Amino acid sequence: xxxxxxxxxxxxxxxxxxxxxxxxxxxxxxxxxxxxxxxxxxxxxxxxxxxxxxxxxxxxxxxxxxxxxxxxxxxxxxxxxxxxxxxxxxxxxxxxxxxxxxxxxxxxxxxxxxxxxxxxxxxxxxxxxxxxxxxxxxxxxxxxxxxxxxxxxxxxxxxxxxxxxxxxxxxxxxxxxxxxxxxxxxxxxxxxxxxxxxxxxxxxxxxxxxxxxxxxxxxxxxxxxxxxxxxxxxxxxxxxxxxxxxxxxxxxxxxxxxxxxxxxxxxxxxxxxxxxxxxxxxxxxxxxxxxxxxxxxxxxxxxxxxxx
Amino acid sequence: xxxxxxxxxxxxxxxxxxxxxxxxxxxxxxxxxxxxxxxxxxxxxxxxxxxxxxxxxxxxxxxxxxxxxxxxxxxxxxxxxxxxxxxxxxxxxxxxxxxxxxxxxxxxxxxxxxxxxxxxxxxxxxxxxxxxxxxxxx
Numbered sequence: 001x002x003x004x005x006x007x008x009x010x011x012x013x014x015x016x017x018x019x020x021x022x023x024x025x026x027x028x029x030x031x032x033x034x035x036x037x038x039x040x041x042x043x044x045x046x047x048x049x050x051x052x053x054x055x056x057x058x059x060x061x062x063x064x065x066x067x068x069x070x071x072x073x074x075x076x077x078x079x080x081x082x083x084x085x086x087x088x089x090x091x092x093x094x095x096x097x098x099x100x101x102x103x104x105x106x107x108x109x110x111x112x113x114x115x116x117x118x119x120x121x122x123x124x125x126x127x128x129x130x131x132x133x134x135x136x137x138x139x140x141x142x143x144x145x146x147x148x149x150x151x152x153x154x155x156x157x158x159x160x161x162x163x164x165x166x167x168x169x170x171x172x173x174x175x176x177x178x179x180x181x182x183x184x185x186x187x188x189x190x191x192x193x194x195x196x197x198x199x200x201x202x203x204x205x206x207x208x209x210x211x212x213x214x215x216x217x218x219x220x221x222x223x224x225x226x227x228x229x230x231x232x233x234x235x236x237x238x239x240x241x242x243x244x245x246x247x248x249x250x251x252x253x254x255x256x257x258x259x260x261x262x263x264x265x266x267x268x269x270x271x272x273x274x275x276x277x278x279x280x281x282x283x284x285x286x287x288x289x290x291x292x293x294x295x296x297x298x299x300x301x302x303x304x305x306x307x308x
Numbered sequence: 309x310x311x312x313x314x315x316x317x318x319x320x321x322x323x324x325x326x327x328x329x330x331x332x333x334x335x336x337x338x339x340x341x342x343x344x345x346x347x348x349x350x351x352x353x354x355x356x357x358x359x360x361x362x363x364x365x366x367x368x369x370x371x372x373x374x375x376x377x378x379x380x381x382x383x384x385x386x387x388x389x390x391x392x393x394x395x396x397x398x399x400x401x402x403x404x405x406x407x408x409x410x411x412x413x414x415x416x417x418x419x420x421x422x423x424x425x426x427x428x429x430x431x432x433x434x435x436x437x438x439x440x441x442x443x444x445x446x
Binding site for chain 1: 353357359414
């Protein structure tokens with residue numbers, strides 16, 4: 001059995017002349033909780049839809065659970081749970097009916113899980129799903145996608161529009177699912193503080209291009225900011241590969257780099273300054289520097305890459 | 309007694325570092341006693357709603373530092389307090405910590421007595437290991 005539940009090879013998709021996903025090589029190891037990050041329109045949903053065979057790639061291919069995405073059988077699909085963006089439900093069904101309807105598509109259906117998730121989100125079986133709030137609808141969708149106990153769970157922005165309590169429930173559910181080590185979750189999100197809690201690996205997609213795929217810790221260790229304090233003239237901004245941004249005031253120079261290695265750090269520490277500070281960046285700040293406007297103009301370093 | 313943690317996601321400090329530091333402090337102040345068993349990685353991860361790898365990373369760092377002890381098949385325990393570093397190494401680490409502190413504090417315009425007072429109160433429940441006399445003998 002392959003160690004990777006998802007593998008893409010040069011996966012590319014154009015919509016008209018627009019390249020939405022470009023030559024994507026992504027590998028997702030079994031057992032990971034994999035955060036898929038990128039700004040709106042970066043190509044995350046299109047990638048996910050290609051993985052599931054819902055959109056045909058223009059070039060390249062992908063394999064999911066060892067099968068080619070374009071040739072997934074209904075049996076294969078029974079092993080995959082997919083939560084599309086937007087928490088769509090059949091509004092005319094009750095919560096209970098939604099469950100019954102969904103269960104018919106799956107060989108395995110764990111009603112205990114279905115009910116546990118519903119009660120987590122305080123849902124009543126008799127409610128009309130069309131009358132649910134956004135958070136409740138998310139809960140229902142999650143219950144429907146978790147009850148078949150899928151080997152691979154693909155969640156497209158599951159936290160969208162959820163309140164903090166519901167988001168915490170979502171994270172708890174994700175951790176619960178991966179209690180079994182052969183279960184894998186791929187999820188996209190913009191809520192980086194949640195991603196930080198739950199993900200062990202991340203990928204960063206920027207305008208269709210995979211800019212990083214590595215452990216969360218690696219990303220945080222490599223995307224770094226230093227502030228140099230000085231008096232008088234101060235150092236000029238050095239030529240550093242992967243410089244994301246630099247910001248200068250009268251007596252401070254702040255430098256953010258994309259891919260800190262020993263060599264880069266030596267160069268920074270060799271500059272002329274009175275004191276240097278290693279400024280801790282939150283995952284969100286690191287991400288914003290990494291894919292932000294300034295970043296793209298000034299930097300074209302080797303992407304952060306690391307496999308298992 | 310259940311351990312209390314305060315975990316903030318979205319801060320500049322990695323979550324495993326937060327867990328590591330809070331455990332360090334619990335051990336240093338005797339909230340966690342020598343030989344005491346820590347919660348399993350899985351259960352602490354669920355208690356804190358974080359990825360289990362994050363908890364195991366924090367444990368691993370503390371095992372390496374000699375504060376915790378992993379007993380295969382049994383779990384993770386607070387290690388007997390002992391100083392595993394040489395005096396030189398301890399001095400080097402202390403210098404490193406002071407350097408970091410000084411760099412930040414220098415720009416905050418507190419007076420020296422104010423700074424000292426705050427350090428003192430922060431470390432009020434700190435007690436050095438009895439077994440480790442600062443000696444150079446090996």
